[in-house]
Amino acid sequence: MATFTAELSWSLREGEDFARGRYSRGHALGFDGGITLPGSASPHVVGKWAVTEAVDPEEMLTAALSSCHMLSFLHVARLAGFVAASYRDRAEGILEQIAPGRRAVTQVTLRPRIxxxxxxxxxxxxxxxxxxxxxxxxxxxxxxxxVVVA
Structure with missing residues (x-):
């Protein structure tokens, strides 16, 4: 078993109105390797209250699936006797309504080029x-x- 951690930090900024939903969704995401990334809700979800330069949860899920697939693929390819020289992917996650008031990333398409x-x-x-x-x-x-490999 392994345990993984992430630290998240958000605070209300001066002049924002939390009760009316008028506040930045920008936050910091820290990982155990020491890197900190700017995070935010997606502009598709909260409009102008998103930080467009930050990574949103839907992008992180898409990237996590792409990264995990690549790492697993490199391993199985090596075990099969192949030598991968490079691997590139342009993954795409689709956010859809799954029920009234509920949305989910329903599909991630991977487009690996090896x-x-x-x-x-x-x-x-x-x-x-x-x-x-x-x-x-x-x-x-x-x-x-x-998860679809195209």
Whole structure:
């Protein structure tokens, strides 16, 4: 078992009106490796009260699925005897209404582009490697969101 931590810090700023919802959603996210990122609600959710330069939870979920899949994929590809030279992805998360007043990231589409040193897997083997990576990904195993490799 492992435990992971994140620290979050937010405070009301002078002149903001919490009771009327007129306050910045900007906050700081700290991680155990020492990095701190600016966080916010998505502009799609709270409009002008978002900090557009910050990362929002929906982006973090999309990035976490992409990152976990890549790390799992590199592992299974190595075990299968392939050498990945680079891996790039442009993941896309879709936020949808799932019930009145409820929204969820219902799908994340991964678009990995991999370059290989030496032999590359054929299309069937590549699809199998992605399937194995998906099955091994801790984050994919933790969410109900559909994860599609395009």
């Amino acid at each position: 370059t290989w040193e030496g032999a590359a897997p054929d299309a069937e083997r590549l699809a199998h490697l992605h399937h194995e990576a998906h099955e091994a990904c801790f984050i994919a195993n933790s969410v109900r969101t559909a």
